[in-house]
Amino acid sequence: MTQGNLIILCAPSGAGKTTLARRVMARLQARGLEASFSVSYTTRALRPGERDGHDYHFVTRAVFDQMVAAGEMLEHAEVFGRCYGTGRARTEQALDAGHWVFLDIDWQGARQVKAHLPALACSVGVLPPSRAALEERLRGRGQDSEDTIAQRMAEAVAEMSHYREFDYLIVNDDLEVACDELEAVCLAAGLRGPLQQSRRATLLADLLQSD
Numbered sequence: 001m002t003q004g005n006l007i008i009l010c011a012p013s014g015a016g017k018t019t020l021a022r023r024v025m026a027r028l029q030a031r032g033l034e035a036s037f038s039v040s041y042t043t044r045a046l047r048p049g050e051r052d053g054h055d056y057h058f059v060t061r062a063v064f065d066q067m068v069a070a071g072e073m074l075e076h077a078e079v080f081g082r083c084y085g086t087g088r089a090r091t092e093q094a095l096d097a098g099h100w101v102f103l104d105i106d107w108q109g110a111r112q113v114k115a116h117l118p119a120l121a122c123s124v125g126v127l128p129p130s131r132a133a134l135e136e137r138l139r140g141r142g143q144d145s146e147d148t149i150a151q152r153m154a155e156a157v158a159e160m161s162h163y164r165e166f167d168y169l170i171v172n173d174d175l176e177v178a179c180d181e182l183e184a185v186c187l188a189a190g191l192r193g194p195l196q197q198s199r200r201a202t203l204l205a206d207l208l209q210s211d
Contacts (some may be wrong), residue, residue, distance in 0.1 A: 003095055003096065003098065003119075003120060003198065003199070004034075004094060004095040004096075004097065004098045004099040004100055004101060004120070005099075005101070005122065005189050006091075006095060006103065006113065006117055006120045006121045007021075007102045007103070007122055007124065007185075007189065008105060008109075008110045008114070008123040008124065009021055009102060009104050009105075009124055009126055010107055010110050010123060010124070010125050010126070010162075010166060011125065011126035011159070011172075012128070012134065012152075012155060012156030012159045012160060013138065013152050013155065013156065014128065014135075014137040014138045015126045015127060015128045015134065015137075015156075015172055016137070016172045016175065016178075017104060017126045017172070018104065019175065020126060020172055020175065020178055020179060020182055021037060021102045021104065021182075023175070023179045024179055024182045024183050024186060025100070027179070027183050028100055028183070028186060033100060034094075034097065034098060034100065035099060035100040035101075036099055036100070036101055036102070037101075037104070038086055038087075038090070038091055038094075038101055039053065039054065039055070039057055040084055040085060040103075041056065041057045041058075041059055041064060041067065041073075041083075041085045041086075041087060042057070042083065042084045042085075043058075043059060043060065043061045043064050043082055043083040043084075044056075044058075044082040044083075044084075047143065048143060057087075064076075064083050064085065067085065067087075071088070072088055072089065073085040073087065074091050074112070074116060074117075075105060075109035075110075075112035075113045075116070076112075077105075077106055077109050079106060079108075079155065080155065084106070084109065085109075086103055086105060086113070091103075095117075095120060106159055107159060107165060110165065119194050119195065122168070122185065122186075122189040123165070123166045124169070124182065124185055125162075125163050125165075125168070125170070126170050126172050127160060127163070127169060128171075128172060128173075129171055129172070131153070133173075135149065135153060138152055138153070170182055170185075
Protein backbone atom coordinates (compact mmCIF):
# COMPACT_ATOMS: atom_id res chain seq x y z
CA MET A 1 0.00 0.00 0.00
CA THR A 2 1.02 3.60 -0.55
CA GLN A 3 1.85 5.37 2.67
CA GLY A 4 0.49 8.85 3.18
CA ASN A 5 1.77 11.81 5.12
CA LEU A 6 1.00 12.73 8.70
CA ILE A 7 0.96 16.48 9.36
CA ILE A 8 0.93 17.30 13.07
CA LEU A 9 -0.35 20.78 13.91
CA CYS A 10 0.43 22.04 17.40
CA ALA A 11 -0.86 25.42 18.49
CA PRO A 12 -2.58 27.12 21.40
CA SER A 13 -6.33 27.64 21.29
CA GLY A 14 -6.99 30.77 19.27
CA ALA A 15 -3.96 30.53 16.99
CA GLY A 16 -6.19 29.66 14.03
CA LYS A 17 -4.81 26.23 13.24
CA THR A 18 -8.18 24.70 12.35
CA THR A 19 -8.99 27.37 9.75
CA LEU A 20 -5.45 27.13 8.44
CA ALA A 21 -5.58 23.35 8.14
CA ARG A 22 -8.96 23.28 6.38
CA ARG A 23 -7.83 25.82 3.78
CA VAL A 24 -4.63 23.93 3.06
CA MET A 25 -6.51 20.62 2.84
CA ALA A 26 -8.74 22.24 0.20
CA ARG A 27 -5.64 23.30 -1.72
CA LEU A 28 -4.21 19.78 -1.60
CA GLN A 29 -7.53 18.37 -2.76
CA ALA A 30 -7.50 20.83 -5.67
CA ARG A 31 -4.18 19.24 -6.66
CA GLY A 32 -5.89 15.85 -6.76
CA LEU A 33 -4.46 14.75 -3.41
CA GLU A 34 -6.51 13.14 -0.65
CA ALA A 35 -6.44 15.08 2.62
CA SER A 36 -8.44 14.58 5.79
CA PHE A 37 -8.58 15.92 9.34
CA SER A 38 -8.33 13.35 12.09
CA VAL A 39 -11.14 13.83 14.63
CA SER A 40 -9.70 13.42 18.11
CA TYR A 41 -11.34 11.92 21.17
CA THR A 42 -11.77 14.05 24.27
CA THR A 43 -13.28 13.88 27.72
CA ARG A 44 -13.99 17.62 27.90
CA ALA A 45 -17.49 19.00 27.62
CA LEU A 46 -18.97 19.91 24.27
CA ARG A 47 -18.88 23.69 23.66
CA PRO A 48 -21.56 25.82 21.97
CA GLY A 49 -21.51 25.26 18.20
CA GLU A 50 -19.55 22.00 18.34
CA ARG A 51 -20.79 18.68 17.01
CA ASP A 52 -19.95 15.24 18.30
CA GLY A 53 -18.03 13.29 15.66
CA HIS A 54 -17.20 16.44 13.73
CA ASP A 55 -15.15 18.64 16.06
CA TYR A 56 -14.30 15.84 18.48
CA HIS A 57 -15.53 12.45 19.55
CA PHE A 58 -16.82 13.33 23.01
CA VAL A 59 -16.50 10.38 25.40
CA THR A 60 -16.49 9.74 29.12
CA ARG A 61 -13.28 9.27 31.07
CA ALA A 62 -14.12 5.60 31.54
CA VAL A 63 -14.49 5.03 27.79
CA PHE A 64 -11.30 6.98 27.09
CA ASP A 65 -9.31 4.94 29.60
CA GLN A 66 -10.66 1.71 28.11
CA MET A 67 -9.48 2.77 24.64
CA VAL A 68 -6.02 3.60 25.95
CA ALA A 69 -5.77 0.25 27.75
CA ALA A 70 -6.84 -1.58 24.58
CA GLY A 71 -4.12 0.14 22.52
CA GLU A 72 -6.70 1.97 20.40
CA MET A 73 -5.00 5.37 20.72
CA LEU A 74 -2.12 6.46 18.53
CA GLU A 75 -1.40 9.15 21.09
CA HIS A 76 -3.10 10.56 24.14
CA ALA A 77 -2.51 13.21 26.76
CA GLU A 78 -4.14 14.80 29.76
CA VAL A 79 -4.17 18.59 29.86
CA PHE A 80 -5.57 20.42 32.90
CA GLY A 81 -7.77 17.47 33.81
CA ARG A 82 -9.11 16.88 30.28
CA CYS A 83 -8.00 13.97 28.10
CA TYR A 84 -7.36 14.08 24.35
CA GLY A 85 -6.35 11.28 22.00
CA THR A 86 -6.09 10.17 18.38
CA GLY A 87 -7.74 6.93 17.29
CA ARG A 88 -5.20 4.52 15.84
CA ALA A 89 -7.31 2.49 13.39
CA ARG A 90 -8.81 5.29 11.30
CA THR A 91 -5.53 7.19 11.16
CA GLU A 92 -3.58 4.18 9.94
CA GLN A 93 -6.26 3.30 7.40
CA ALA A 94 -6.10 6.79 5.90
CA LEU A 95 -2.30 6.69 5.78
CA ASP A 96 -2.33 3.25 4.13
CA ALA A 97 -4.64 4.73 1.49
CA GLY A 98 -2.05 7.43 0.74
CA HIS A 99 -3.87 10.36 2.34
CA TRP A 100 -2.45 13.49 3.91
CA VAL A 101 -3.77 13.21 7.46
CA PHE A 102 -3.80 16.31 9.67
CA LEU A 103 -3.63 15.93 13.45
CA ASP A 104 -4.59 18.80 15.75
CA ILE A 105 -2.81 17.75 18.95
CA ASP A 106 -0.60 19.18 21.67
CA TRP A 107 3.14 18.80 22.15
CA GLN A 108 2.75 15.68 24.29
CA GLY A 109 0.79 13.93 21.56
CA ALA A 110 3.23 15.10 18.91
CA ARG A 111 6.07 13.42 20.76
CA GLN A 112 4.20 10.12 20.87
CA VAL A 113 3.18 10.18 17.21
CA LYS A 114 6.70 11.00 16.04
CA ALA A 115 8.03 8.14 18.16
CA HIS A 116 5.50 5.70 16.62
CA LEU A 117 5.65 6.95 13.01
CA PRO A 118 8.95 8.81 12.54
CA ALA A 119 9.07 8.31 8.77
CA LEU A 120 5.58 9.70 8.16
CA ALA A 121 5.10 12.38 10.81
CA CYS A 122 5.95 16.03 10.18
CA SER A 123 5.27 18.44 13.06
CA VAL A 124 4.33 22.09 12.59
CA GLY A 125 4.01 24.62 15.37
CA VAL A 126 1.50 27.39 14.63
CA LEU A 127 2.07 30.60 16.56
CA PRO A 128 0.00 33.78 16.95
CA PRO A 129 1.69 37.07 15.93
CA SER A 130 1.63 38.28 19.55
CA ARG A 131 0.18 37.52 22.97
CA ALA A 132 -2.15 40.48 22.60
CA ALA A 133 -3.48 39.11 19.30
CA LEU A 134 -4.04 35.69 20.85
CA GLU A 135 -5.97 37.14 23.77
CA GLU A 136 -8.05 39.27 21.40
CA ARG A 137 -8.97 36.19 19.37
CA LEU A 138 -9.99 34.31 22.50
CA ARG A 139 -12.15 37.19 23.66
CA GLY A 140 -13.65 37.53 20.19
CA ARG A 141 -15.31 34.15 20.53
CA GLY A 142 -17.60 35.56 23.23
CA GLN A 143 -17.89 32.14 24.85
CA ASP A 144 -15.55 32.23 27.83
CA SER A 145 -15.40 33.92 31.21
CA GLU A 146 -12.42 35.97 32.36
CA ASP A 147 -11.18 33.04 34.42
CA THR A 148 -11.41 30.72 31.40
CA ILE A 149 -9.57 33.19 29.18
CA ALA A 150 -6.82 33.51 31.78
CA GLN A 151 -6.56 29.72 31.92
CA ARG A 152 -6.40 29.47 28.13
CA MET A 153 -3.62 32.04 28.03
CA ALA A 154 -1.68 30.02 30.61
CA GLU A 155 -2.25 26.88 28.52
CA ALA A 156 -1.06 28.76 25.44
CA VAL A 157 2.23 29.73 27.07
CA ALA A 158 2.77 26.13 28.20
CA GLU A 159 2.12 24.84 24.66
CA MET A 160 4.27 27.43 22.89
CA SER A 161 7.21 26.81 25.23
CA HIS A 162 7.85 23.56 23.31
CA TYR A 163 8.47 25.33 20.01
CA ARG A 164 11.94 23.79 19.68
CA GLU A 165 10.44 20.32 19.25
CA PHE A 166 8.60 21.07 16.00
CA ASP A 167 10.02 20.50 12.53
CA TYR A 168 8.55 23.78 11.28
CA LEU A 169 7.19 26.98 12.82
CA ILE A 170 4.53 29.14 11.15
CA VAL A 171 3.33 32.50 12.47
CA ASN A 172 -0.36 32.88 11.64
CA ASP A 173 -0.56 36.65 11.20
CA ASP A 174 -1.67 36.94 7.57
CA LEU A 175 -3.85 33.87 6.91
CA GLU A 176 -3.04 33.62 3.19
CA VAL A 177 0.69 33.79 3.85
CA ALA A 178 0.35 31.15 6.56
CA CYS A 179 -1.60 28.96 4.13
CA ASP A 180 1.13 29.30 1.52
CA GLU A 181 3.73 28.31 4.09
CA LEU A 182 1.80 25.30 5.39
CA GLU A 183 1.06 24.10 1.86
CA ALA A 184 4.77 24.29 1.07
CA VAL A 185 5.56 22.27 4.20
CA CYS A 186 3.02 19.61 3.24
CA LEU A 187 4.34 19.26 -0.29
CA ALA A 188 7.94 19.12 0.94
CA ALA A 189 6.98 16.47 3.52
CA GLY A 190 5.59 14.30 0.72
CA LEU A 191 8.89 14.46 -1.14
CA ARG A 192 11.20 13.33 1.65
CA GLY A 193 13.79 10.83 0.51
CA PRO A 194 12.82 7.75 2.56
CA LEU A 195 9.16 8.08 1.58
CA GLN A 196 9.94 8.56 -2.09
CA GLN A 197 12.35 5.61 -2.05
CA SER A 198 9.48 3.42 -0.90
CA ARG A 199 6.84 4.89 -3.20
CA ARG A 200 9.08 5.07 -6.27
CA ALA A 201 10.90 1.78 -5.81
CA THR A 202 9.84 0.45 -9.21
CA LEU A 203 10.85 3.66 -10.99
CA LEU A 204 14.20 3.80 -9.21
CA ALA A 205 14.94 0.17 -10.10
CA ASP A 206 14.11 0.89 -13.74
CA LEU A 207 16.19 4.07 -13.86
CA LEU A 208 19.21 2.34 -12.37
CA GLN A 209 18.94 -0.84 -14.41
CA SER A 210 22.12 -1.74 -16.24
CA ASP A 211 21.87 -2.20 -20.00
